[in-house]
Amino acid sequence: xxxxxxxxxxxxxxxxxxxxxxxxxxxxxxxxxxxxxxxxxxxxxxxxxxxxxxxxxxxxxxxxxxxxxxxxxxxxxxxxxxxxxxxxxxxxxxxxxxxxxxxxxxxxxxxxxxxxxxxxxxxxxxxxxxxxxxxxxxxxxxxxxxxxxxxxxxxxxxxxxxxxxxxxxxxxxxxxxxxxxxxxxxxxxxxxxxxxxxxxxxxxxxxxxxxxxxxxxxxxxxxxxxxxxxxxxxxxxxxxxxxxxxxxxxxxxxxxxxxxxxxxxxxxxxxxxxxxxxxxxxxxxxxxxxxxxxxxxxxxxxxxxxxxxxxxxxxxxxxxxxxxxxxxxxxxxxxxxxxxxxxxxxxxxxxxxxxxxxxxxxxxxxxxxxxxxxxxxxxxxxxxxxxxxxxxxxxxxxxxxxxxxxxxxxxxxxxxxxxxxxxxxxxxxxxxxxxxxxxxxxxxxxxxxxxxxxxxxxxxxxxxxxxxxxxxxxxxxxxxxxxxxxxxxxxxxxxxxxxxxxxxxxxxxxxxxxxxxxxxxxxxxxxxxxxxxxxxxxxxxxxxxxxxxxxxxxxxxxxxxxxxxxxxxxxxxxxxxxxxxxxxxxxxxxxxxxxxxxxxxxxxxxxxxxxxxxxxxxxxxxxxxxxxxxxxxxxxxxxxxxxxxxxxxxxxxxxxxxxxx
Amino acid sequence: xxxxxxxxxxxxxxxxxxxxxxxxxxxxxxxxxxxxxxxxxxxxxxxxxxxxxxxxxxxxxxxxxxxxxxxxxxxxxxxxxxxxxxxxxxxxxxxxxxxxxxxxxxxxxxxxxxxxxxxxxxxxxxxxxxxxxxxxxxxxxxxxxxxx
Numbered sequence: 074x075x076x077x078x079x080x081x082x083x084x085x086x087x088x089x090x091x092x093x094x095x096x097x098x099x100x101x102x103x104x105x106x107x108x109x110x111x112x113x114x115x116x117x118x119x120x121x122x123x124x125x126x127x128x129x130x131x132x133x134x135x136x137x138x139x140x141x142x143x144x145x146x147x148x149x150x151x152x153x154x155x156x157x158x159x160x161x162x163x164x165x166x167x168x169x170x171x172x173x174x175x176x177x178x179x180x181x182x183x184x185x186x187x188x189x190x191x192x193x194x195x196x197x198x199x200x201x202x203x204x205x206x207x208x209x210x211x212x213x214x215x216x217x218x219x220x221x222x223x224x225x226x227x228x229x230x231x232x233x234x235x236x237x238x239x240x241x242x243x244x245x246x247x248x249x250x251x252x253x254x255x256x257x258x259x260x261x262x263x264x265x266x267x268x269x270x271x272x273x274x275x276x277x278x279x280x281x282x283x284x285x286x287x288x289x290x291x292x293x294x295x296x297x298x299x300x301x302x303x304x305x306x307x308x309x310x311x312x313x314x315x316x317x318x319x320x321x322x323x324x325x326x327x328x329x330x331x332x333x334x335x336x337x338x339x340x341x342x343x344x345x346x347x348x349x350x351x352x353x354x355x356x357x358x359x360x361x362x363x364x365x366x367x368x369x370x371x372x373x374x375x376x377x378x379x380x381x382x383x384x385x386x387x388x389x390x391x392x393x394x395x396x397x398x399x400x401x402x403x404x405x406x407x408x409x410x411x412x413x414x415x416x417x418x419x420x421x422x423x424x425x426x427x428x429x430x431x432x433x434x435x436x437x438x439x440x441x442x443x444x445x446x447x448x449x450x451x452x453x454x455x456x457x458x459x460x461x462x463x464x465x466x467x468x469x470x471x472x473x474x475x476x477x478x479x480x481x482x483x484x485x486x487x488x489x490x491x492x493x494x495x496x497x498x499x500x501x502x503x504x505x506x507x508x509x510x511x512x513x514x515x516x517x518x519x520x521x522x523x524x525x526x527x528x529x530x531x532x533x534x535x536x537x538x539x540x541x542x543x544x545x546x547x548x549x550x551x552x553x554x555x556x557x558x559x560x561x562x563x564x565x566x567x568x569x570x571x572x573x574x575x576x577x578x579x580x581x582x583x584x585x586x587x588x589x590x591x592x593x594x595x596x597x598x599x600x601x602x603x604x605x606x607x608x609x610x611x612x613x614x615x616x617x618x619x620x621x622x623x624x625x626x627x628x629x630x631x632x633x634x635x636x637x638x639x640x641x642x643x644x645x646x647x648x649x650x651x652x653x654x655x656x657x658x659x660x661x662x663x664x665x666x667x668x669x670x671x672x673x674x675x676x677x678x679x680x681x682x683x684x685x686x687x688x689x690x691x692x693x694x695x696x697x698x699x700x701x702x703x704x705x706x707x708x709x710x711x712x713x714x715x716x717x718x719x720x721x722x723x724x725x726x727x728x729x730x731x732x733x734x
Numbered sequence: 735x736x737x738x739x740x741x742x743x744x745x746x747x748x749x750x751x752x753x754x755x756x757x758x759x760x761x762x763x764x765x766x767x768x769x770x771x772x773x774x775x776x777x778x779x780x781x782x783x784x785x786x787x788x789x790x791x792x793x794x795x796x797x798x799x800x801x802x803x804x805x806x807x808x809x810x811x812x813x814x815x816x817x818x819x820x821x822x823x824x825x826x827x828x829x830x831x832x833x834x835x836x837x838x839x840x841x842x843x844x845x846x847x848x849x850x851x852x853x854x855x856x857x858x859x860x861x862x863x864x865x866x867x868x869x870x871x872x873x874x875x876x877x878x879x880x881x882x
Contacts, residue, residue: 326810326852420851466848485851 106560115142125576128182132569143565152180156666164677168373183572192239192304192520196581200235207231216587224361233300246273247297264322268294288382293446305411307429313338316401336395348389354382369596387447397453404470417468428458459497472517474524482512503559508533515576527552530571588652590673597675599644604628620645622656624697630705634718639682646675657693682709768821772839773828783877791870798857818875830864
């Protein structure tokens with residue numbers, strides 16, 4: 074009886090599932106392009122049309138994919154140490170991960186942002202935020218490596234970051250979690266009185282790309298979630314979404330969803346510059362790290378900064394306005410003309426669009442509903458350009474194709490909708506599998522999108538891939554947006570959880586790519602540029618090994634005279650000057666990582682000599698037919714041993730032939 | 735966490751007492767009655783209240799449901815007092831057993847997703863346990879026990 078019921082149940086359950094899958098398959102068949110395979114095929118030896126840079130989410134890194142193939146060909150270490158190439162382990166790279174809290178080996182990356190010139194991605198740098206311990210990194214796109222990291226003080230969960238102004242005058246950041254400023258020991262329930270938000274403006278040097286914190290705007294203690302800056306007519310302004318205008322400090326899931334409207338903060342940064350020039354900013358004592366990689370020595374250096382300018386809205390009239398926006402808005406995106414500011418009200422079923430012209434008119438006409446902590450709140454109707462009605466469930470983010478259409482990701486209803494600016498009419502929908510977060514069109518947040526593909530980045534994949542236990546891959550889906558109907562082309566798995574992404578045509582990067590680092594430019598103090606300078610030196614308990622590598626040997630390849638208790642620094646200079654010939658270095662018992670050394674650069678691995686013996690080291694990166702011969706030994710003797718420091722005694726002379734007899 | 739658990743227990747106790755004292759009526763009488771919903775449960779026989787089953791249901795509710803549902807107030811999901819008057823017993827069990835498909839296919843569940851904006855999750859509740867939770871809801875809503 075029981076078994077029968079169970080069987081019946083299983084039959085029913087399977088039936089229900091089968092119907093559900095059949096329905097899904099039919100839906101998907103309608104959206105899948107007929108010749109999808111052909112359209113994503115990139116022939117062997119050919120390049121993809123676009124590079125896509127995806128945030129790695131909790132991997133802390135950036136992953137680089139080709140579009141349309143979806144091929145992964147690089148993971149760039151940014152905020153997480155990476156033993157694979159020694160990033161964060163090699164002595165030269167450690168300062169990059171320094172913060173006011175000490176060295177931090179991990180973070181959560183969310184939003185890559187390509188540098189722009191005149192509102193268009195220029196292929197020079199990629200910026201990305203660390204959400205947990207607030208920082209912004211700059212990746213040099215000539216070498217696809219992290220060259221600078223700046224810490225953002227007075228912030229927590231630095232989510233609204235990093236977004237660029239039209240010419241990279243600033244990269245902006247905003248704190249998701251408001252915190253006491255300056256930090257102090259207060260009751261969490263005193264949130265409304267003691268907690269504040271900050272919106273940060275980071276200057277970018279137009280030549281070197283070097284970042285510096287220009288100022289922070291001190292805001293009411295809401296959660297500042299995302300941002301985008303104006304372009305064209307709205308250049309000079311940046312827009313931030315905020316939620317939790319309730320200022321709840323517990324169970325935000327419920328308590329921060331009560332107000333019908335939260336706000337987009339519209340910041341006039343030119344006005345901020347005026348106020349700062351007039352001396353209206355306060356200098357706040359603080360402490361943050363600014364780390365950057367020196368180009369010649371390729372050694373990262375840290376600088377500690379102990380104060381920064383803070384501007385309060387009440388002391389600088391006109392610097393910031395709140396635009397009422399339903400309801401717990403998430404993304405805020407400026408269309409390619411710079412006229413419209415589209416918010417994604419994640420708990421609203423309509424998509425509100427603010428008009429930059431109307432914002433200016435409302436300010437001029439003093440259409441002010443109220444004021445919160447010195448920030449005027451403009452009237453909703455006065456700034457609203459229109460709303461996309463009955464859009465979808467859970468609209469989060471918007472990108473644009475430059476042809477008058479916007480594309481919105483809808484988390485709850487798992488779809489992308491395409492709608493027309495100015496008529497606010499939905500013209501197409503396509504399902505995503507499943508629970509889409511961000512979406513990305515190459516250049517889709519810039520003044521000139523390359524509106525050919527759209528990438529949906531999904532939080533949940535469930536039945537899309539081979540199951541891998543409880544943890545499944547996140548994934549991206551490539552959608553063709555060249556026709557009237559969006560067409561699904563490809564699914565591909567991603568590294569970590571992708572949040573935002575940016576993409577750029579390959580030809581803007583290919584020509585700039587670094588092939589090697591010229592030895593003559595290497596200013597590393599422990600560089601060994603020719604084999605004749607290879608040597609071993611002792612300074613007290615520190616032993617410095619000046620090593621070179623070239624296919625396929627190290628010089629020196631034997632080291633003797635090291636004693637128990639010594640710290641050995643292997644300074645390996647890869648003296649190759651050819652493309653695609655890194656050498657690796659690994660030594661038995663190393664408790665940190667390996668080194669992966671690019672042609673022309675010097676990297677240092679620290680190694681403790683703990684017990685007498687002879688320890689092999691070798692090259693880890695297959696470099697030639699004789700790669701397996703690329704090895705050496707380090708001999709460790711007891712303390713006080715008389716073994717001389719050096720590269721080993723010559724082999725004993727061959728013994729004389731034994732006399733016959 | 736202990737404080738949270740205590741609070742949950744308090745709510746449960748308060749709910750039970752209130753139900754016992756007043757024979758609670760639906761809080762949202764205007765809500766339209768649901769159909770049976772979509773899922774494995776086609777027909778549930780509902781008889782006189784089985785207090786032992788309701789007690790077991792309360793225990794399952796506390797471990798698997800109470801992180802998101804309270805009886806008397808909207809929390810992550812809707813308040814559940816009166817749910818047996820608002821929805822058919824089959825609908826309640828199908829929502830527990832098959833929430834994702836319900837949210838896509840059942841109009842009432844779709845509407846709830848629109849209001850609450852959080853997809854209810856399947857908590858690996860067996861059909862037996864779902865039936866016990868239903869009994870617990872019936873007890874909360876003042877269903878009568880069998881006459882002795």
